[in-house]
Amino acid sequence: xxxxxxxxEVESLFVKxxxxxxxxxxKANLFVKKARTKAMAINLKxxxxxxxxxxxxxxxxLVPNKNLKVRIGGSKVIYHCSECNHIWRLGLK
Numbered sequence: 001x002x003x004x005x006x007x008x009e010v011e012s013l014f015v016k017x018x019x020x021x022x023x024x025x026x027k028a029n030l031f032v033k034k035a036r037t038k039a040m041a042i043n044l045k046x047x048x049x050x051x052x053x054x055x056x057x058x059x060x061x062l063v064p065n066k067n068l069k070v071r072i073g074g075s076k077v078i079y080h081c082s083e084c085n086h087i088w089r090l091g092l093k
Contacts (some may be wrong), residue, residue, distance in 0.1 A: 003042060006039065021063055021066075025060070029060045035050075058083050076089040077089070
């Protein structure tokens with residue numbers, strides 16, 4: 001399988017995680033884990049949109065206003081994971 005096919009599978013796993021999140025967040029986290037495992041197996045760099053959908057510390061699927069706080073402070077976007085209390089900052093352009 002090529003990188004394009006794996007990327008499509010990874011994207012579909014994130015879509016499934018989004019659909020399932022309201023009912024069972026643990027299952028959504030499993031979909032993220034599977035997606036990361038598939039991407040890492042072939043050294044696939046995830047697109048920015050997908051990277052920001054899970055916590056870089058605990059790898060839980062993130063949904064704004066449910067388990068993710070997004071703030072803008074100065075010239076940075078501040079993400080706060082409610083699952084593990086991890087905070088990370090991303091620069092604005």
